[in-house]
Amino acid sequence: MSMPQTIPGLMISAPASGTGKTTVMLGLLRALSEDGLDVQPFKSGPDYIDPAFHRAACGRASFNLDSWAMGPALLDSIAAQAEGADICVAEGSMGLYDGVAFAGALGHGSSAETARRMGWPVVLVVDVSGQAQSAAATALGFARYMPDLPFAGVILNRVASPRHERLTRLGMEAAGITVLGSLPRRGDLKLPERHLGLVQAVEHPDLDKAIADYATFLRENVDLAAIKAAARGVALPQHGALPNPPAQRIALAQDAAFSFVYPHQVAGWRRAGAEILPFSPLADEAPDASADLVWLPGGYPELHAGKLAAAANFRAGLRRHAASKPIHGECGGYMALGEALIDKEGVRHQMAGLLGLVTSYEKRKMHLGYRRAELVAAMPGYGAGAALRGHEFHYSTILDQPDAPLARVTDAEGAAVVETGSWRGNVTGTFFHMIAEDL
Incomplete structure (x- = not known):
């Protein structure tokens, strides 16, 4: 019998929605693919738009992982779709710890819960607009809120100037938070949206060029080697059951x-x-x-x-x-x-x-x-x-x-x-x- 496969992974998350994690996710998927890695994308939570963008970025079908709606066996079966990949990269939903609070379960269904279960360290995308050293307090709180959650570090987003970056990095260094990248503020990094979130991938006027631009931007401003090295994971199950068809x-x-x-x-x-x-x-x-x-x-x-x-x-x-x-x-x-x-x-x-x-x-x-x-x-x-x-x-x-x-x-x-x-x-x-x- 073959041994269960362990594929390293990361969870790309943020303190809140609207911080730029989707564009970071798409740029990272494309950059890792360009480096020759077979990348398995996932989406934490109930989202039916982002997985199509993920597939466009790396060429591999993306799957949702939802620890509120899915039992352990189904989660294992979906995680096993990563078989043969070199690395897993998951995109979180909302803020890292946002989930259901019911019957004593705080943050049930959150991206943090998924990351902890899969053993994926969190890369936190922090929008540092309007602050500098104070961003470190946010990052430190997220790193320590769930003590057993693996935490890889932060990517600073929407950095206004070299001075802004220097002051923000000083704060992170004082807090013991690893900075994996610093993205200068750019007005063209926003995907088009409508009332349910992003437009569908098939409707984007020039999606492949946009993703290629995100990848180039990430290469110029993040430490891809450090991000790859931070990836960890748990052994994938060998068998499992996906939903049965309702008809032939x-x-x-x-x-x-x-x-x-x-x-x-x-x-x-x-x-x-x-x-x-x-x-x-x-x-x-x-x-x-x-x-x-x-x-x-x-x-x-x-x-x-x-x-x-x-x-x-x-x-x-x-x-x-x-x-x-x-x-x-x-x-x-x-x-x-x-x-x-x-x-x-x-x-x-x-x-x-x-x-x-x-x-x-x-x-x-x-x-x-x-x-x-x-x-x-x-x-x-x-x-x-x-x-x-x-x-x-x-x-x-x-x-x-x-x-x-x-x-x-x-x-x-x-x-x-x-x-x-x-x-x-x-x-x-x-x-x-x-x-x-x-x-």
Whole structure:
């Protein structure tokens, strides 16, 4: 029997969102790849946009690791996707210690929890705008807050001048914090965003050039050798179980309107022998008639509502399928299965009409957070009574939901959530994106 493989890794994190860790992550992935390393990227937490950027940066599929939504066996199985890589690099979400506080668990699901479990030292990206030596106090607090968390050092970001860098480095030196790099302030290091965060990787006007520029910038301003040397890790498991497919032949909507599907889900479906049949609703393609299941993932249907309303072939194909076989939609896919979607200008667009759901973006309201769902009716792959964990993030408001509820849904603290999902005949939908079965 072969010995478990130990692949060194790092967690790229920050004290808060908006500090520049994504551009550091992408530049680092590309720079390490250019140096001949096979780099396995990961994303800590429930994000379905960043993994596509990671893949564009290093050519290897990125996977989410979420210690709130995933049990140990699934976490091990996803970590094992790094087999054959030279180094793992994970991007944290929000601030390093931000997570769920419930039943005595502080920071459950945080990037720190993931890093500690995987043995990955943290590289903290610190925005030092408006401070100098004081940044060391922030870094020192992050380094000591969780004593058993490995801490590699900091990358100073948005440094205003050589004097600013010198004073900030002096503070870090006095605090015993290793400085792995210092990035001068640049106005072009911000990726384009929209209301759910970054635009999708496929929509970026010149993504490869942007990532190449980030890599060059990092080479000029960080100690890549020190960063590589800081990487550590724990032995990877040899076996594990990814999610089972909900059907044998799955027609999966995939285009700019429907792209938010967690990579470990599709990897699990394929590993178990399921056939994935991609199709594009925006191109007015109907799902493959031979599919056992149609799956509409989340995305941005509100940006393409007029085109979807005019996609007669797509909608007719859904109706034909729903007459005898199941369809499931998540978030944007759920909205597209409904009766109508009202865009931010107040224009009503007819959707597939397979569910009675009517949603509106006219008055934006954020719905964000982890979700636990107990199914009161069956959905593809899961029977009534099954418990699922997932995540919800959208700005739409339900105006009408006349169909039977699909689940009893609560947030991470156990409070009831009104977005229960719904079902009618062979069609089901949820506002939450499923991550895994309940622990």
